Amino acid sequence: MRCSDVRQCRETLSSGGLPPEGIREVGSHLRTCPACRAVLLADDPLIGVLTAGESPETPAHLALRIQALVRSGRIQEPLPVWDLWGWWRQSPFPAHAAAAATLVLGLAAGFLMGVDSDRGPGPGMVGRPADPLAALALDALADAPAGSLTESYFSLARQTGQGGI
């Protein structure tokens, strides 16, 4: 590279846009040409970093090392991810409408179920004493002999209407 070529690169060096190969050529010229170095440094002192020399070659084993890690599974294998926002952006309008309708229906159903549960027990349930055997699923104790402790307990529970619970 000649001095005139190097000096033409002044602006591109400072503002960017010169490819790395061109930059390396300018750098090697600047290392041996004090006149160009003085001109370019007066414009932009940071151009002086180019005289620091070449970077070493990329290590030959670097790509192999990365690929070996990927193939060995020592890093997390990429799995397809459910990308909701990406799906939304790429989907056509009918899919948006269907998703919105499903959401509205789901919310409405949930709201109605919530309202229904706030009403308390139905009319047939009010005032009926709870059966402790049914409530506690203690069918095996239904045949407790009269006078036994178990039978006395269930009698007492039925009288108080609390199911012994």
Add this chain to the structure above:
Amino acid sequence: MSERDDEDLMRAAGKGDAAAFGEIVSRHQAWAWRVAWRFTGDAAEAEDLVQDAFLKVFEAAPRYRAIASFRTYLHRVVTRRCLDWHRKKRPLLSDRIPEPTDPAPQPDAAAQLRDRERRIRSALDELPADQRLAVVLRYYEGLDASTMATAMGRTPKAVERLLARARKALRPRLQTHLG
């Protein structure tokens, strides 16, 4: 057979195609290596940094969207890894560059070049990490303000301000060493 573009390879890598990802690594490792080496000043650290950056790219491949070029995306990943590395390790390049054993003037031209290189590295190392990274991307890789802004997550004006601060800081040292 036509060469597959980077975006196509990334889509394949996102589905677990290790060979496609290997092709991406082969294409872009030189750029990533140069930036990492210039930034850290240490070959072993640069290797780890580049490996880490590419593995991040592989892990993120299923979520990759070709909004911008893959090269722009890789710039961003590598610059982030550089800054993360700096935050964790706070390296001092000048610590790793051996001092000349003979403090007397060196007549040998090669020795003078080595000495100049050491001084420039030392001056660069004293810059804050974001300014140093901006210098590497602009002056060694030739990126323009817009590309640098995308890579560094800043505006083009902010990038130019970083470079202006770096110029101000380095002007006296570089002119002394190189004038």
